[in-house]
Amino acid sequence: MSDLHANSVAFVRTETIPESPPPGVASGPIKWMRENLFATPANTLLTLVAIYMIYLILAPTMPWILNGVWNANSLSECREILNGKSGACFAVLSERWPQLLFGFKYPAEYYWRPTLAFVLLFAAVAPVLFFDLPRKLLVMTALYPFIAFWLIWGGTILVPILALVGCGVGYAVYQRFVASNFAAGFFGGIAAAFIVWSLGGAMIPEGASEAAMLQPVPSRDLGGFMLNMMLGVTCVSLSIPIGIALALGRQSSMPIIKWICVVFIEFIRGVPLITLLFVASVMLSYFFPPDSSVDLFLRVVIMITMFSAAYIAEVIRGGLAALPKGQYEAADSLGLDYAQAMRLIILPQALKISIPGIVNVAVGLFKDTTLVSVISMFDLVGMIRGPILASTEWNGVYWELLGFAALLFFVVCYGISQYSQWLERRLATDHR
């Protein structure tokens, strides 16, 4: 066969030709652009429109940002430096930096205190967010609320220590009784904590806060982005346990408890946060005992916590409903009572499912903390619209300030949502 071939054909190639590279249009960036940017005429048109829109946005903003002035004492000085060129006046940020972050009343010599509390926040939150860290770091998380309270508000250290001791005693009582009966442990723990607090409260001497190591700062002096952070962190962490309780109550087979939870959740979810903040600012003080003075910050925390608890309850209810019924039946057949079944079997799984939803609520809540500017609290937006834009030096510097606020919120919220997506991938233990 091969002989015949060799005789009849003049030339036979004995080795394969080396592969030539694919043509330029079928590889590399050109191929990618042909497929992803200019696949069809319509696609090409879309690309051109998109490029034109990017140009429209960037052409005025880029020189504006790049020509930015960072050192000036007022808008008119800025304009002198710019000399007619288009440019931002970022000097307002550097000049009013402490006001943007801490409000205009927080004593300047104590700025280190909220700053330190902010840094410690990362240490406290890290073991909660990242499970791989050593569990012992959770001690920091448990201590953090008391440390942060003391750092930001100042006053006598006896108050946070007393609060801590109360919580410690309550936890000890809970641990002692929970093995035999959850309800006894839970309510006993709360009762013990209250006893310690009321006994200890009488023992704190009058005027202790004036002589304290850290000078006290009243709540109304808090402001700036610090206020947004404080409201966000406090309300989210307080509302998660309340939300769990509400969700369990809504699933309960006891009609009265179920209806209390349903009415609460639906009422809160049906009204805008602003009306709840109105309640906090003008109405809530009527419901406290006549001689008590609950300051606005605490009232706002109460209302925002109720608000986010209702939303978190709905998220967790979704998680509870998504669990297969077999899990509930398995817990029952093991002979676990309600508290044990919830604690050991149901909630760990339901909470895992609800984490993305809870993070969404947390991000939404953090954004909504800007609404407190409407009831004349000077958070970041309140500071910008109030004292800074109203001042004679900076009247008219809208874009730099609003852009800064937007950027700050974007960084925090985008960071949280990226974390949530990472966590979702981490926790996906089911096989797909």
Add this chain to the structure above:
Amino acid sequence: MTTMTDPPKASFRLSMLVYDTRYRSLTFQALAAVALALSFLYLGSNLINNLRAAGLNISYSFLGAPAGYDINQTLIEYDSQSSNARAAVVGLINTLIVAFLACITATVFGVIAGVLRLSNNWLVSKLMALYVEIFRNIPVLIWIIIIFTIMTAVMPAPRAFRGDEPEASMLFDAIAFTNRGVYIPAPVWGPGSMMVVATFIASIIGIFAYRRYATNLLYATGRLLPTTWPTIALLIVPSVLMFFIMGQPIGLDTPALKGFNFQGGIKVGGPLIALWFALSIYTGAFIAENVRAGIQAVSKGQTEAAAALGLRPRRVMNLVVLPQALRVIIPPLISQYLNITKNSSLAIAVGYADITATLGGITLNQTGRAIECVLLLMLFYLTISLCISAFMNVYNNAIKLKER
């Protein structure tokens, strides 16, 4: 010697209230009810004591008293001598207006962005992802303020339109963007204009009738009638014909610069535009995510199966993908509408006279009736929310997969 014990009696003992699961739930509920009643009593008595100490009472008579303030955007008749109740109704209508407008535009933005985000075009899909991330992660209050600032600080003053070489000019010689608001032409209804409107309505009914006829014909005989061109023709041709037959009865009152301000046309205030546009693009970003999730929720096998049956891509979209995607998209969409309605209460930040700004703002501050005003305000929003969720439940039940 054996001791005989009686079998336990089935009678009720008090300890069973704690230890017997049959009765324990009753105990818990009774405790919860008592605790709730006690806390209400406590709060109520505090309220009464505080009100007495402040010399106040709960009374809704302020609603009938003259409001004493002006509202710049009113659809119903209102002046400063009208009652507080009427001011609240004006605010209520304004809330509904901005919520309705924002729902429509947010849906448009959201659907466009959501579909484009799934586009094959890399640049466009990345741009849409950027839009969604930027708008979702920045508080809506900041967006409202930003757009309000654009409306007031960047737009030219009316006098910029004056002169032979004005600094600003009107769009199509009909729409003027000024820092006092946007002036758009107003229609002028002449005699006979009713006929044109009636023709237009009749042609819309005709379109529906024609499409139904086409569908029935398709199912009965398999003949496919064109729908797109007849629809457009039916929509436009009869009305335009009638418009000219009746002698052009509908005119436009275009705004024109007279004195220091624009006269004529309809003025759309800056606060309304800021609120409307900000709510639209903010919520549009959320809706875009819902739309994307809904389209991606339709499994690829559905598209392939439809293609295998020989359907053209557009029919695949209309007949197979969209009906299934809508089932996923609509419920979160309606809760976004609910969010728009609730977020429209941020009008108070830019001075748009919605119900929060009239009843919960000026009326509350002038009369000092904090409790009554806030309660009425909550009641109003609660009613809207419950109506929308009731509608949502009805709709959900209607489109739910009918399983045997």
